[in-house]
Amino acid sequence: MTATPTSGPLTPGKQLGFRRMSDDAGLFKMTAVDQRPPIKGPIAEAHGGEAPWDKVAEVKTALMEALQPTSTAMLLDPHYAIPHGWRGFDVRKGLIVTLEDSLFRETGQGRFSSEIDDWSVGKIKRMGGDAVKVLAWYRPDISEEVRRAQEDFVKRTGDLCARHDIPFLFELLVHPIESDTEQTSEYTEMATKHADHVLASVEAFAGADYGVDVFKLESPVPAKGITAGDGDIQALFDEMGRLAGRPWVMLSAGAGKADFRSVLEYAYGAGASGYLAGRAIWLDAFGRWPDMDAMRAGLVEDSVPYMQELNALTDARATPWHAHEVYGGDGLAFLDPTADFRHTYGDM
Template identity: 60%
Template sequence: MTTLSAGKLWGLRRLADAKGRFKMLAVDQRPPIKNPIMTIRGTAEAPYEDVAGFKLMLVEELQAETSAVLMDPHFALPRGLSVASPAKGMVVTLEDSIFRETATGRLSDEIDDWSVEKIKRAGGDAVKVLAWYRPDADPANCRAQEDFAKRIGEACQAYDIPYLFELLVYPLPGEAEQTKDYVEMAAKQADNVLESVRRFADPAFGIDIFKLESPVPAKGIGEGTDAATQKLFDEMGRIAGRPWVMLSAGAGMAEFEAVLKHAYAAGASGYLAGRAIWSEPFKAFPDWDGIRSGLRQTSLPYVKRINALTDQSATPWFETPLYGGKAGIAHADASFRHSYAGMGGA
């Protein structure tokens, strides 16, 4: 049995359903929500009430079918905390959606005036961080992103909270598909995805859950996908070496469902997804009644469908090879209070 600290064990249990599978809804997106609103409103910035109102509606309408909800501190958390079910886990975003585009690649930063400590104090059950990463980028860029991830991992260990780490490959300067939107690269190479996971699987980063993209473009996955695609998913799961979930990266409903089938066959423990679930109803903006109706008639049945797939095929997080069927804490006896480090301790 691999032991965990008390806070990390409790946090992982909070994020999963009673059987250890992750069914997590993402409402932390910023550009994918703000940009369409700006276009429709014809404004230089998306009105706060529009963005926060949509996120609040997502929590209200969809949380019943989730095991946890991912919220950002700008819009979702301030409004969502008053309506979020205390029976559901809460993941909170730390990375800024505005990344630095340099001549050697993208660099990530934390949201200003936000920290692992504040997430813990606010009641978060896990810290989520997205890092753009290309293993074939300039070595200095790779080191900067690795240092960013490691620094947060150390803080999560100090404050005893699970670290949920998301990886996305992206086009380097001079390559095709240049965009600042959060979209999947249609021409991404599986080797870049797998090597990225390999680098961050090092225990030095302190990652508890990986949130991973498909190693091949989602649009190319279907019922007739050959065994080579499954082999790539299998390898990704092997490399991850800990519980992992799939992100949707803007894939359509059918595409994401196909991705999940491959991921679950490779040992994934669930999903953390947003746009695949709510993007269709969001097209009705600014018709709020239309959005709510779409969430109930389209998104909710979809969530129930992928939840059924998750129940049937996903691997409970504690049954992944790292834990081997049982996860517990060290010193699970009268010595616990003496051995357990306080917040901020080593």
């Protein structure tokens, strides 16, 4: 099978992945603990510049175990969270697995992304993953060389997800180039980002050639200090949802708790189906590390109640993924509900 437009009935594998990632109402309440630099950085600083594998893995496992009861799915990485935390993973939750390497090649005119070495869509499917997640750095004014490479990377992933019949969850982040006054290599939101860059990036990958099933999107405006009720901001979120043209969820990009909640208010007003967030949920508790007991207490006392608040907002305002117009309002329809299914369902 090759990448096809995200329209009409989903293939069985993709639909099953959607159903496992969402709740009974078709809403996504998903937690990311696949981050590598934001967790490795403080640990490396405390250990003379190198982050011991067991220390990073211990933190990730604690995050997973504390937050998965309040989540519909967990986003995990194959470096630390999966091998160390596998015994504690709740198999009733959806399993999203990272494909992209956290290291990227910076050119000043764009960032080259790539797969984790010796890791693949096929391996994610074979181990029982419910979705493949890829983050790609992108903006419309990067160099032609980088733009083509990033687009090829995403298309290659979409083709492989279609071949293995597993959902492709695609995350987009804009980033600084050398002409910008703001410079950062961190996985954080640009305070000086332009809404046009975010919207044009979504539009660039909304075509059928890329095979994206779910978009994981950043706010089109800086989240810091954002408040609800601004009509101009809502119009930008509305346009982002229109350009996505399929189910989409919000990422937190390190936003503060109040800011991310306001972002979700706008996103749900524009038709988003939930969230896939990490640092907004667990960063405050991680700040208590290296005292693991204090960190775990922070997750229980602070992170879980915050997730419950987000989940209540999601229940009240988010759009079920299967009600999206791209599926004609019925994403739960079976691809071929006839006796011919075994003949019409494509082989790998």
